[in-house]
Amino acid sequence: MKPRYPVLGILLVTTLTVLLEIPSVTWLTSATLSLILGASALACMALSCLLASRWRWVERLFGGLDRVYETHKWLGIWALVGASYHLVFKANLDSWNSVPILELSKYWTRMVRQLSYLALGLIVLLALNRNIPYGQWRWWHKLSGPLFAIVILHWLSFKSPIALKTPSGIWLTLLCGLGLLGALYKLLLYPWLARAGEYRISAVRLEKHALHLELTPLHRGFAFQAGQFAFLALQEKGLREPHPFTIACAHAGDGRIEFVIRALGDYTQRLRQQVKVGMRANVYAPYGRFQRPLQAGREIWIGGGVGISPFIAWLQDAAAGQFDKASLVYCCNPSRAFPSVSTLQGLAEERGVDFIGHTDGAERLGDTLKRLAGDTDPRQVQISFCGPKGLLERVKASMRDCAIPERNLHYELFEFR
CATH class of the missing domain: 2.40.30.10 (Translation factors)
Incomplete structure (x- = not known):
């Protein structure tokens, strides 16, 4: 599942349920758009907290924990976009029947509103800032759950046509409940209950x-x-x-x-x-779900740097079946290669896997793919890749030159942050 699908799904469901709560004559107004984007931002945050739980069924749904974390990141980004519009434009009209779900004083209603936006901005900035040492970043990011609770309090306390028993209220309550459960599990229970x-x-x-x-x-x-x-x-x-x-x-x-x-x-x-x-x-x-293709006329494995690790495991897997249709391409700097090119070549030869070492990086990758896939129908060539994002783009470009469909590329995202 690609990240845009959950984002678009949330936007669609939220839009439809919110429009049911307000007069149709007010649909094409900035206030309506502000209400929709604010509710969508809340829904995106809730789903983001749910994805961070690392629950098994979530990983299966998205096809791997790497995809879960990529979607988690983009949900946070789009939540901040929606919340920014919601902050600038008033999400209320006199013709709406707007009442708060939870009554607070004007001071605390306003305070929670400002804090909720600051909380969301802090979560996203911490998630995307790669200059923060991982140890500090991890502990700061653990605050995402408590900060999400502030955003929920803002939804409950500001005047809105969304009531709890309406379709939009049920939709947001369900997502926020699951998001809080996921955040609570990850913050307190994961070290004790996870496998x-x-x-x-x-x-x-x-x-x-x-x-x-x-x-x-x-x-x-x-x-x-x-x-x-x-x-x-x-x-x-x-x-x-x-x-x-x-x-x-x-x-x-x-x-x-x-x-x-x-x-x-x-x-x-x-x-x-x-x-x-x-x-x-x-x-x-x-x-993770980085597995060998079940059926392929030709298998090409491409590992970049430390991305060679899953292919080492594949070579050692006694239950993996035949390797006569597989070729391993190792792109590396010889001074930093680990394991060494010769060690990996010996392991590949033991299993009957064709080995190509690219010690000059990816300069000859296109020519190598053309040679390996030259005598096979491009639709039957399956490419498995693990390595840096820049090398991945090289692989995709080389596949286009060889007329290999991009759906035949299986890769694991290389970075979680």
């Missing part, structure tokens, strides 16, 4: 800009599919923040899991410096 396991770090391999971790379960591991990811949180000071990393191995009988981590940000650099064998960690998993 997780306690692990011990059994092996550490350090490289200049990366590290390879192997963890064994202290009690019982969890089942996962090759290509999924987990949130890793070490039980050490400064390393307790859960971070998402792709599981770089197939499911093993002893429950062992592995991660290949590039030390790029504050947390991953600190992790590389402090991690030691014997440390314990909580692993929340599995998430």
